[in-house]
Amino acid sequence: MFVCLCKAVSDVQLVEIIRSGASTVxxxxxxxxxxxxxxxxxxxxxxxxxxxxxxxxDVDAG
Ligand code: FES
Structure with missing residues (x-):
């Protein structure tokens, strides 16, 4: 699903970006x-x- 509608960025994309090092909004x-x-x-x-x-x-995704 899209988290950011303005830029059409999905939750999956965001997790990848965060895991690749982005630690702030x-x-x-x-x-x-x-x-x-x-x-x-x-x-x-x-x-x-x-x-x-x-x-x-402790919170499971989904
Ligand atoms: S939904 Fe508007 S900036 Fe992300």
Whole structure:
């Protein structure tokens, strides 16, 4: 599914970008544009960054 509608960036793409080193919403935006439009998705991107960082490692995807 798309997380960022403005830039048509999916959750799968975001996970790949985060895993490849983007650790802030700004770095994600610099990498793929997600979050650089209306900004409505930035909180979800932040949540995904925190999940990937292991802060919510007890939560299963899906
Ligand atoms: S939905 Fe991502 S910037 Fe608008």
């Amino acid at each position: 700004k770095q994600v935006a610099d990498s793929c544009g997600a979050g650089s439009g209306c900004g409505a998705c930035t909180r979800e991107i932040q949540d995904m960054i925190e999940d990937e960082a292991g802060l919510s490692s």
